[in-house]
Amino acid sequence: MDFKEILEKRYATKLFDGRKIPKEKLDELFKMILLSPSSYNLQPWKIKVVEDKKIKEELFAASYNQEQIRTCSHLLVFCAELDIEKNISLLEKELSKKLPEQKAKAYVQMLKEFSASMSEEQKKNWAQKQVYIAMQTTLLAAKYLGFDSCPMEGFEPEKYSKILKLPPNLIPTVVVPIGYAADKPKPKIRFSKEEVFF
Amino acid sequence: MDFKEILEKRYATKLFDGRKIPKEKLDELFKMILLSPSSYNLQPWKIKVVEDKKIKEELFAASYNQEQIRTCSHLLVFCAELDIEKNISLLEKELSKKLPEQKAKAYVQMLKEFSASMSEEQKKNWAQKQVYIAMQTTLLAAKYLGFDSCPMEGFEPEKYSKILKLPPNLIPTVVVPIGYAADKPKPKIRFSKEEVFF
Numbered sequence: 001m002d003f004k005e006i007l008e009k010r011y012a013t014k015l016f017d018g019r020k021i022p023k024e025k026l027d028e029l030f031k032m033i034l035l036s037p038s039s040y041n042l043q044p045w046k047i048k049v050v051e052d053k054k055i056k057e058e059l060f061a062a063s064y065n066q067e068q069i070r071t072c073s074h075l076l077v078f079c080a081e082l083d084i085e086k087n088i089s090l091l092e093k094e095l096s097k098k099l100p101e102q103k104a105k106a107y108v109q110m111l112k113e114f115s116a117s118m119s120e121e122q123k124k125n126w127a128q129k130q131v132y133i134a135m136q137t138t139l140l141a142a143k144y145l146g147f148d149s150c151p152m153e154g155f156e157p158e159k160y161s162k163i164l165k166l167p168p169n170l171i172p173t174v175v176v177p178i179g180y181a182a183d184k185p186k187p188k189i190r191f192s193k194e195e196v197f198f
Numbered sequence: 199m200d201f202k203e204i205l206e207k208r209y210a211t212k213l214f215d216g217r218k219i220p221k222e223k224l225d226e227l228f229k230m231i232l233l234s235p236s237s238y239n240l241q242p243w244k245i246k247v248v249e250d251k252k253i254k255e256e257l258f259a260a261s262y263n264q265e266q267i268r269t270c271s272h273l274l275v276f277c278a279e280l281d282i283e284k285n286i287s288l289l290e291k292e293l294s295k296k297l298p299e300q301k302a303k304a305y306v307q308m309l310k311e312f313s314a315s316m317s318e319e320q321k322k323n324w325a326q327k328q329v330y331i332a333m334q335t336t337l338l339a340a341k342y343l344g345f346d347s348c349p350m351e352g353f354e355p356e357k358y359s360k361i362l363k364l365p366p367n368l369i370p371t372v373v374v375p376i377g378y379a380a381d382k383p384k385p386k387i388r389f390s391k392e393e394v395f396f
Binding site for chain 1: 199201202204205206208210225228229230231232233234235237239241243244245246247285288289292293296323326327328329330331333334335337338339342349351385386387388389391393394395396
């Protein structure tokens with residue numbers, strides 16, 4: 001499917017038919033999500049993949065009973081990663097393979113200073129913003145791969161953390177059920193070009 | 199260009215060759231950006247399009263002298279819109295044309311309650327997160343349309359506000375110079391699937 005068609009056809013699916021997305025398609029989706037850019041390439045995200053029916057029922061109750069949550073094939077819970085130091089270490093390993101030693105060291109030093117310059121609250125806001133980049137990749141990639149999705153902020157993060165036993169460094173930020181739609185798209189309503197661009 | 203190829207070939211272009219993107223291509227880009235989803239469809243973003251050479255030089259100085267800013271064809275300054283009430287009114291106009299009166303009214307009421315429930319700081323964080331969705335659409339659409347882009351947080355928002363004479367309800371959040379690359383992409387470094395998905 002053409003990129004323009006993907007943008008036009010993607011929509012927030014409110015009901016799925018329960019069919020499972022094949023494993024190969026899921027793997028393709030995951031590889032595409034990984035290609036998302038992020039600030040300093042720090043990729044401050046972790047994505048919990050939920051398939052279990054019982055857990056989905058619990059999350060459904062923690063998502064204002066929205067049917068997407070329990071009718072989807074898989075539920076992707078996008079978490080902001082607050083342990084940026086860990087990501088810097090991960091990146092350091094990769095960079096040291098690809099860059100001259102001095103250059104890799106200087107870059108890592110800059111990342112450490114960047115991380116240290118933020119309060120915990122700033123860190124959370126910064127990481128959460130990056131998560132939305134990966135989320136948009138997900139919505140578009142899903143359509144490209146032949147299935148549907150729904151971006152959702154309507155859920156209770158604390159309950160999600162508890163149900164999924166998430167460590168305190170992971171903050172559930174946005175969730176995306178994926179699967180095959182059992183509803184129909186409505187016409188998109190968008191502000192005009194003149195409203196948005198100036 | 200295939201969506202997967204777009205994801206693979208897009209990269210943070212650090213130097214452009216100064217060539218201008220034709221007006222028809224820009225218009226296509228803008229239409230695509232408008233198709234981005236957002237929380238409650240509130241589209242809390244405004245995008246300042248900068249083409250003027252002199253203003254780009256001023257913004258260059260407010261962006262740690264990064265050459266993308268002054269060598270690009272156009273600079274898109276993505277602002278978070280804090281005047282959500284205005285966006286609710288805009289949406290109300292569109293909804294009232296497409297939905298039964300009662301349904302449109304109930305939805306608008308819900309939006310007003312949502313907006314009122316947030317502090318100014320929460321509103322800013324919420325709107326800024328949405329901006330990153332539109333930003334990712336932009337990066338991918340640019341590649342699709344045959345040109346390049348660079349997502350940038352490295353700039354001084356207060357100076358941008360002053361140079362561009364932005365009203366206080368618009369918060370410069372991320373900037374994206376677009377144009378034709380004069381550099382070459384480096385291999386992408388990304389965490390493994392096992393690091394990100396769990």
